[in-house]
Amino acid sequence: MDNEKLTPSQIFVIAVFSILGVDILVVPHDMVSLADQDAWISLLLGGVLLFLGAIPFLYLLNLYPDKDLPQIILQVAGKWIGRILFLPIIVFVIMYAAMSTRLFAQALKLFLVDKTPLWILVISLVVVAAYMVYKDVFTLGAVLDILFPITIVSLLILVVLSLQNIQLDRIKPILFRNTKNVIKAILPGYYHFAGFGAISYFMRFVSDRKSAYKSYLLGLGVPVFFYVITTVICIMVFGVPPLKVIVYPTLNLSKSIEFEAAILDRLESFMAVFWISMVFSSLAIFYYASVRNLSEFFSIPNQYRTYVIWAHILILPIIALIPPSSIIVFELHEKVKYVEVLIGFFIFPIITAWAVIKKKREMKQ
């Protein structure tokens, strides 16, 4: 029909994919390096922090129901200050999209297509995502709806199959002379849930706002669950010292699984294939967000939106392919997360407070 809307179930899926992405490949390694066997506790607390950040954010979105994030910021903070506050978000979204593409392409090269050059992988991912964004938001919602069960089922299979290899004592001792590290690692744990703000680009298309908010919060729970459970299982399967060395522990986890029937000898290749859809989904969301960002930042009218999409086909692979080695990619991927702190702890609160004051003033008048 003409007045198509996103349903709450689609908001749920978008919320899941805005966080669940390439990070699941590296979360156990990153967290264990910081907090040893208690890494999952920090991650869980980071998840709590995520919800604490998401609820005021929803409040901000509720103040401007028919606008998305760039429009809200420019409306609240004005043309110039708004653009300055907006700049870190633009950088974050582009960098996040580019770095996760690069990270995943590296993982693919390692585990699936060792002979294909990196740039082909990056460019094909970006081009397919561009095609996705070129279609409308509702098509995006429909595609993510289809990809969602594939991703979740493959993750669940991995979790269930890994259970045969776990050794419970590897996770002990819990919180023994380690509390300081655990608390220190909460913030890095929270970084891994970056991207919860991506929902702001889709909320204005929603049919039923009340239940959309509920399904958004519910959707945030899914990645928290999977990140924590993969970390726990990785710790229990590999133990802490090897985890500090393994770069892609989640893929290695699937490598460690052996079927007695030997139907699938190399589960990690299959997992890599299934996770293409996962990484693609989060890339598509951030691609869309970035297109919206740049269009609003440069006040590009809607009929030239296509050119912004084309421009991203150039920008994203260039940024993704600039880092010469994979170590730099990991570092950059970490540094992008610091921008997230700036956004999550400074920009969003400022904008929210500003918006509330502005609305109250309008009410008085």
Place this chain on the structure above:
Amino acid sequence: MLNVFRKWFGKGGGKKTGNHEGQNNKGNQQSQKDQPIYDIKFRNIKLTRNLQDNITNIKNAMNNNFDIKTKEFRLRGQEMRAAVIYIQSVANEDTILQHIVNPLMIESSLIIDKDDPILFKTIIESMVTAEYVKVVESLDEIIFAIMSGDTFLCIQGYDKGFIISTRKYVGRQVGEPILEPSVQGSQESFTETIKDNIGLIRRRLRDPNLVFNVHKLGRRTQSEVVVIYIKDIANQNIVDEVIRRISSLDIEGVHNAAQLGLHITDSPNSIFPLFQVTERPDRTVRGLMEGRVAILVEGGSRALLVPVTLPLQVQSVDDYYENWIVGSILRISRYVGLFISSFLPAIYIAITSHHPGMLPTILVLTIAGSRAGMPFPGFLEAILMEVTIAMLQEASIRLPRVVGQTVSIVGGLVIGQAAVQAGIVGPIMVIITALTAIGSFTIPDYSLSLATRAIRIPFMVLAATLGIFGVSMGMLLMLIYIADLKSFGVRYIRPLSPYRSSDLKQTLISSKERSMVDRPIFLNPGDKQKQSNAKRGDGDGQ
């Protein structure tokens, strides 16, 4: 004061007439565009009072073809001359003699006194016994009626005439469905006569809300196109859209539902069929009850069902006649068939040539062993087999049935056995190709099954170049493409997305017929409930 009044009045009046004229002009243009070509020529020619002139005019308009028959006679044996004009090949001559000529010439003398004049009204009301009579005066109507098989009755001294229905089309009997056979379903299929087809639907659906909306389409063919829907179920927006698209068509001719479908489809470039063509009356009725719109075309033995979505095309009528568990298994096996038929060769090529590690070691060794000494790479082998199968399928459709056996012998023996023995194609490739073909045969919708053939080769190319990564990228591209398609405003992918468990239960898998209380809502039906929600007894407890 007067000035103001005049100003207001004049302005208002002028505006009004201007608008009116505009509308009129528009209307004229519109009707001129839609009219068939002979209409424009003949609309302004009226009948004259001279019988002979009228006959010559009409015959000339139809190029004096040999099968245009005229019979002149005198009413009740009196001075009053009359004539019937009809086309021998499409009119029923028995009816003409029995119900028009006979009553007018002979039987009328029994009713009316010799001296009474015969009035125009008496002829319709008490003489002609045919089923339908209409008074006409302009040539375009007359010619269209004669062309359709009706008879024109003209009387000396009147500038009006009668059109009397005497159509008789040569057609076949209701036959068995050939393209969509079913085990438990009815064994009737549509014929080429629209009247019979409507009867087949009416018999199954005695609902006064069943609406038949008749259009004439085709500049030259002037075929009847009937849009059918159930008024309180079908979504009015969809119905309006269908009618709008059909009435805005300006084409030379239409003789088939599928051809009409291609004209009114949302995206003509889509390889996936965005309309459903069916030859089964029971499936059409089922579609109508789901809130869809059916379109019948005169001369075509298929019905067009719109809107359609991918899961609906994978359904078959048999699903509803089996227990829901069995029905779901049947339906899932068809989804597997759809997947295999589209992607199996590509996945095989990708795994064997790029990622042999993904298979169990023993299987890899077997494949490698069987492929030892093969001259072509896997990709070429697959293309070779694909082309062969495509040709075989096409040949078995085109070949006359008398020699049809040859194809299966040549295909089975030569392609299967000999190619492997000669060492051109590996045995596993033959298995893959056979599986692919079988998979494509499980798809109930013929056009959808052809679509899988069209996407197979691009996927094989992707597999050969980028391996399984290329196949996944291709699948994502195709998914986006499918998700974007719309059939009359309804997304082709619904109800797979957005999720709604009751819709999914009825479409993706099969569900208990008893528990399906609500209609699938993805077509936005008016009357939402199918049956009463009350618990049913376990039989005739009373």
